[in-house]
Amino acid sequence: xxxxxxxxxxxxxxxxxxxxxxxxxxxxxxxxxxxxxxxxxxxxxxxxxxxxxxxxxxxxxxxxxxxxxxxxxxxxxxxxxxxxxxxxxxxxxxxxxxxxxxxxxxxxxxxxxxxxxxxxxxxxxxxxxxxxxxxxxxxxxxxx
Amino acid sequence: xxxxxxxxxxxxxxxxxxxxxxxxxxxxxxxxxxxxxxxxxxxxxxxxxxxxxxxxxxxxxxxxxxxxxxxxxxxxxxxxxxxxxxxxxxxxxxxxxxxxxxxxxxxxxxxxxxxxxxxxxxxxxxxxxxxxxxxxxxxxxxxxxxxxxxxxxxxxxxxxxxxxxxxxxxxxxxxxxxxxxxxxxxxxxxxxxxxxxxxxxxxxxxxxxxxxxxxxxxxxxxxxxxxxxxxxxxxxxxxxxxxxxxxxxxxxxxxxxxxxxxxxxxxxxxxxxxxxxxxxxxxxxxxxxxxxxxxxxxxxxxxxxxxxxxxxxxxxxxxxxxxxxxxxxxxxxxxxxxxxxxxxxxxxxxxxxxxxxxxxxxxxxxxxxxxxxxxxxxxxxxxxxxxxxxxxxxxxxxxxxxxxxxxxxxxxxxxxxxxxxxxxxxxxxxxxxxxxxxxxxxxxxxxxxxxxxxxxxxxxxxxxxxxxxxxxxxxxxxxxxxxxxxxxxxxxxxxxxxxxxxxxxxxxxxxxx
Numbered sequence: 343x344x345x346x347x348x349x350x351x352x353x354x355x356x357x358x359x360x361x362x363x364x365x366x367x368x369x370x371x372x373x374x375x376x377x378x379x380x381x382x383x384x385x386x387x388x389x390x391x392x393x394x395x396x397x398x399x400x401x402x403x404x405x406x407x408x409x410x411x412x413x414x415x416x417x418x419x420x421x422x423x424x425x426x427x428x429x430x431x432x433x434x435x436x437x438x439x440x441x442x443x444x445x446x447x448x449x450x451x452x453x454x455x456x457x458x459x460x461x462x463x464x465x466x467x468x469x470x471x472x473x474x475x476x477x478x479x480x481x482x483x484x485x486x
Numbered sequence: 487x488x489x490x491x492x493x494x495x496x497x498x499x500x501x502x503x504x505x506x507x508x509x510x511x512x513x514x515x516x517x518x519x520x521x522x523x524x525x526x527x528x529x530x531x532x533x534x535x536x537x538x539x540x541x542x543x544x545x546x547x548x549x550x551x552x553x554x555x556x557x558x559x560x561x562x563x564x565x566x567x568x569x570x571x572x573x574x575x576x577x578x579x580x581x582x583x584x585x586x587x588x589x590x591x592x593x594x595x596x597x598x599x600x601x602x603x604x605x606x607x608x609x610x611x612x613x614x615x616x617x618x619x620x621x622x623x624x625x626x627x628x629x630x631x632x633x634x635x636x637x638x639x640x641x642x643x644x645x646x647x648x649x650x651x652x653x654x655x656x657x658x659x660x661x662x663x664x665x666x667x668x669x670x671x672x673x674x675x676x677x678x679x680x681x682x683x684x685x686x687x688x689x690x691x692x693x694x695x696x697x698x699x700x701x702x703x704x705x706x707x708x709x710x711x712x713x714x715x716x717x718x719x720x721x722x723x724x725x726x727x728x729x730x731x732x733x734x735x736x737x738x739x740x741x742x743x744x745x746x747x748x749x750x751x752x753x754x755x756x757x758x759x760x761x762x763x764x765x766x767x768x769x770x771x772x773x774x775x776x777x778x779x780x781x782x783x784x785x786x787x788x789x790x791x792x793x794x795x796x797x798x799x800x801x802x803x804x805x806x807x808x809x810x811x812x813x814x815x816x817x818x819x820x821x822x823x824x825x826x827x828x829x830x831x832x833x834x835x836x837x838x839x840x841x842x843x844x845x846x847x848x849x850x851x852x853x854x855x856x857x858x859x860x861x862x863x864x865x866x867x868x869x870x871x872x873x874x875x876x877x878x879x880x881x882x883x884x885x886x887x888x889x890x891x892x893x894x895x896x897x898x899x900x901x902x903x904x905x906x907x908x909x910x911x912x913x914x915x916x917x918x919x920x921x922x923x924x925x926x927x928x929x930x931x932x933x934x935x936x937x938x939x940x941x942x943x944x945x946x947x948x949x950x951x952x953x954x955x956x957x958x959x960x961x962x963x964x965x966x967x968x969x970x971x972x973x974x975x976x977x978x979x980x981x982x983x984x985x986x987x988x989x990x991x992x993x994x995x996x997x998x999x
Contacts, residue, residue, distance in 0.1 A: 381584065383583055383584050385575050385578065385583065385587035385589055385590065386587070386589050386590075387590065387741075388590065388593050388594070388597070388737075388740040388741050388743075388744060389586065389590050389593075389594055389737075389740065390594065390733070390736045390737060390740050390910060390914075391594055391598070391811060391814075391910070391911055391914035391915075392914060393733075393737075394586050394590065394591065394594050394811075394814040394815075395652055395653060395654070395814050396652055397585060397586045397814065397816075398585060398586075398651040398652070398653065398814075398816060399650050399651035399652050401584045401585060401651075402651055404584070405584075432580075432581075432583065433583035433584030434580065434583045439583075442580065
């Protein structure tokens with residue numbers, strides 16, 4: 343039976359490595375891929391009146407840009423490898439949103455790249471990889 | 487209380503202080519010209535009911551708030567819990583993430599209303615009307631929640647959505663579109679009147695009053711220097727943001743203001759806690775002063791007028807400004823934004839304004855005659871004598887710094903930031919009104935923005951008296967066309983509310999979180 347693998351993808355080198363690794367796994371096991379791009383967003387941030395007015399337009403622009411600049415180029419690459427692929431663009435907290443996608447899509451695994459941030463910054467802000475490892479509903483593969 | 491050293495005057499002021507006489511001359515001229523040219527407008531708005539000393543406009547707002555409260559069967563209490571759930575995002579569809587959330591719409595609107603009305607305006611109310619003014623202020627805040635609910639629901643329902651995804655809303659739009667929908671005449675005329683008053687309001691309470699009181703607080707701490715210098719500096723920063731598109735300043739302000747507001751409330755609570763033995767006395771003064779003559783200017787009626795006036799000025803319920811701010815939220819049901827908006831007068835007036843009033847009362851800033859137990863009026867008989875002789879924002883500063891000497895410095899920062907964020911919000915409201923009147927276009931918008939900046943300078947240079955009169959008059963004038971429209975359109979809000987609450991009760995509207 344074909345399983346679904348969610349790949350967290352933001353266009354970075356680390357996320358490309360995760361995608362490449364996911365492609366090899368999917369080829370070996372006959373899985374299909376869901377490439378998920380999450381735009382960091384908090385509904386509890388503060389906006390100025392003109393930002394509020396333009397928000398809906400900006401959101402549409404951001405979605406379009408993410409689609410064309412980040413997802414479209416790699417979708418072809420996965421298709422060329424002969425793997426069924428779908429995409430998802432969402433707003434939200436990155437780790438939480440990836441978990442939600444995995445749950446909603448009944449995915450078998452989540453693949454993400456590791457940004458390699460260590461020390462002070464990641465202690466304060468936390469890292470997506472570490473958070474996912476703690477809270478994900480499915481096994482998580484963290485690709486260095 | 488220690489005297490603070492004077493050499494803290496900013497460099498700009500030092501350079502310009504070389505000719506202090508000439509500089510003071512500019513302030514005096516500005517003040518005189520301003521008072522003379524706005525006097526007629528102020529007297530028109532604040533004329534009394536025949537044979538009484540009660541300004542008709544205050545009655546206009548309170549009667550409206552009472553009618554909406556009864557018409558919507560105390561919606562401000564019935565929907566309070568649901569409003570909080572909406573702000574928490576319990577009912578937000580995760581697929582709509584990235585759009586303006588209820589929380590963001592609320593905080594954006596709040597940063598326009600939480601301003602110097604909460605700090606300086608309350609001090610004016612308590613300074614003239616005594617502790618009893620607090621009672622009427624809280625009552626006006628609670629009633630005003632129903633007014634705000636009505637106007638914000640309509641603001642979302644009748645907003646304009648453009649092809650590029652931007653939205654414009656506010657009283658101008660519900661007056662034109664809502665009246666057309668109900669087959670009522672005169673919507674366009676009412677909208678034009680509202681837009682004119684809104685532009686004046688954006689120059690007055692949303693601008694000059696803010697600049698004026700920011701300057702007052704700066705000189706209270708730093709030492710005296712001419713107001714037009716503060717005005718010029720603030721005008722330049724406002725200019726950079728609204729004309730130069732310097733978004734970073736605005737977004738920093740938006741982020742810092744909520745923390746300042748929280749810090750303000752917490753400090754007030756600590757001061758109240760430190761004087762816990764005085765809490766009983768303070769509330770006795772508030773209740774007694776609301777109904778009896780305790781020596782304040784105009785007696786109990788004076789307390790009532792001051793309380794209502796400052797509450798309306800602070801939370802802007804019925805003024806129509808919030809309807810502009812709230813109209814951009816993405817929601818399937820306009821009434822949800824109405825629910826969220828009713829939290830605004832609560833936070834603004836019932837919480838923040840009350841804190842200011844309590845701190846002033848509890849720290850004993852108002853002078854009481856020990857023989858009679860009545861408050862002592864100043865020589866001119868215009869307000870209650872305070873320990874330091876200060877009024878407005880300086881009185882609030884005295885009250886807070888009697889407990890924490892350093893708080894006066896925090897308060898300067900809070901006052902300047904509150905003033906600034908309120909100015910940014912009101913420049914937006916005024917701009918919306920001016921584009922409604924004159925159409926969109928780069929040059930037209932630029933002219934409005936430049937005039938707006940000029941009024942910052944005038945506001946900082948003029949005296950508090952004429953500024954506060956004009957600011958009140960302009961903001962209250964907006965409520966005349968707005969409340970007429972609310973009366974005529976309130977059945978639409980009722981239908982929306984009934985339909986929504988029905989779906990909520992039968993589970994057709996469900997929680998996501």
